[in-house]
Amino acid sequence: MSFHSMWAELLPIGRSSASGGYRRFAWTGADADCRAWFREQAQARGLSYEVDRNGNQWAWLGDPAAGDAVVTGSHLDSVPEGGAFDGPLGVVSSFAALDELRARGTTLDKPLAVVNFGDEEGARFGLACVGSRLTAGALTREAAHRLTDADGITLPRAMEAAGLDPDAIGADPERLDRIGAFVELHVEQGRALDLSGDAVGIASAIWPHGRWRFDFRGEANHAGTTRLVDRRDPMLSYADTVLAARREAELAGAVATFGKIAVEPNGVNAIPSLVRGWLDSRAADQATLDTVVGGIEKAAREYAERHGVDLDVVRESFTPVVEFDHALRDELARILGKDTVRADAGPAVPVLGTGAGHDAGILSGRVPTAMLFVRNPTGVSHSPAEHAAEDDCLAGVTALADVLEGLARR
Incomplete structure (x- = not known):
């Protein structure tokens, strides 16, 4: 399935016909529809699908138990009246990158996974990155159980209604120990790439926030x-x-x-x-x-x-300042810059910081993480006006495929 067709399938879920914005809040009907879409994408590609005890979705190519896996993905939930790209671009691009690798006939030496982390935006329960925080041990079960939404519904009650066991949530070191590298692709939440004229960039750090x-x-x-x-x-x-x-x-x-x-x-x-x-x-x-x-x-x-x-x-x-793993960041720059020469003699792929938090930042204390950004011509985010051109999105898919190929081949 092409990037365009996947994007078209996902686009209407949770979208307001009045504002054009999205309300894909954790453990709601719209969230369930997004999660069903993820499961269908995994199954259509013959990937091993699973949901961990914190509600995060995983689609595996290869044996997860083999270790040193290369993982990519992002999230599918949104802020109130959010845009289409923040989160979903990373998930759609991950499946598209896997399709690209298969089209190339690439043989991978390491397991590869696509992940959808639950409740990244924190729009419903007031805490961002709940799924990745629980997995990394940055949020305790007790603290998570105290989270409530504006209607007084607790996180455990919402998760139970969605078919999960809220008493099982918590740190998942065994799962994280399987991961050798996590690379998250995300639309840029700013205009640095637009100003530099680049379609894709590499993250250096996340500001403390x-x-x-x-x-x-x-x-x-x-x-x-x-x-x-x-x-x-x-x-x-x-x-x-x-x-x-x-x-x-x-x-x-x-x-x-x-x-x-x-x-x-x-x-x-x-x-x-x-x-x-x-x-x-x-x-x-x-x-x-x-x-x-x-x-x-x-x-x-x-x-x-x-x-x-x-x-x-x-x-x-x-969340304190996050310096992404320097060795992994440099490896991404090497992979993406090996066939590129810039006239200004600067880096082939720009490296930039960001003030936005991400699941990659939460996981950075437990596994090597890195991020790719795709150009956002207006810099607008958390709004229906959020945008990325399809050509830039496809450039992001190619860059992610190149990175996954480079990391998953010994």
Whole structure:
């Protein structure tokens, strides 16, 4: 099956006809349809299909127990109203790359696998990369069992409804010990490749990043009868903090975003009693990130005190800087650059950092990992406007096939 036909099959799943965006949240109907698509792709190619105890899907060519396997893949879930490419491009390209290797008649000396990691975006339960975190031991069973969605449904309940055993989740060192290298292809979430004129790039590192929840607690009251001077309005403190986040990020050359908010009682004519906002912040290094988040929290506490509001700040997730395996990264550069000469005498394939988190970053502490990026002409991501040209996607497939061939032949 061609890249184009696979992409066309997957494209309508979980897509809103009104916005064009996707809502493929973990352990929902749309997620189940995506997982069924993955299983069908594996079976159509005669691959050994399995689901591990953390809900991640695997399609194997060769004997997994042989060890030193080369694994590729990504995820199929989405952020709210997300784009089509973030995650699925990597999975579709993985199957297409396997097809390319078979068309070449390539003989592989190592097992090869395609993986779909579950709940990478964290859109439903608030924690990114749940499937890979559990597998790598970066998320405990106990902590995972405490995760709930906006409707109060726990992760165990959602997984059980999808046919999985939530009591079996947890670290999977035996599976990770089978893997010699993991290479994830992903649409670039930025414009570096567009600016350099390259269709494909190699990742150098993932910026440190995290999510913090700010709970501003005031006093609910009537919007029409309460004098301004008598109010303890947490919305004011929250609004000031949003502006402070932008200011601190600009000063440090980092990024900080309040993109999610919950308000109680959430009435048009009611002063809120609680405004809960989630901060996402990322920076090129740990010291800068600490400075940004510390500055935002300091400002938030000053605003809260000024408005007579209580404030709690909770760090809900954090991922330190990830330097991808240098030897593997260099090997990718050698494989992809061996037949290429650039007029500017620079690297044949550009190497770039990213502020976006990925399953490859989570696994990097346990197995050698690397990433390939495919050009995104607008740089827009986590939006229906996310895009990659088909020619660039096919260039990504060829690059991934070359990499898998180079790594899986002794």
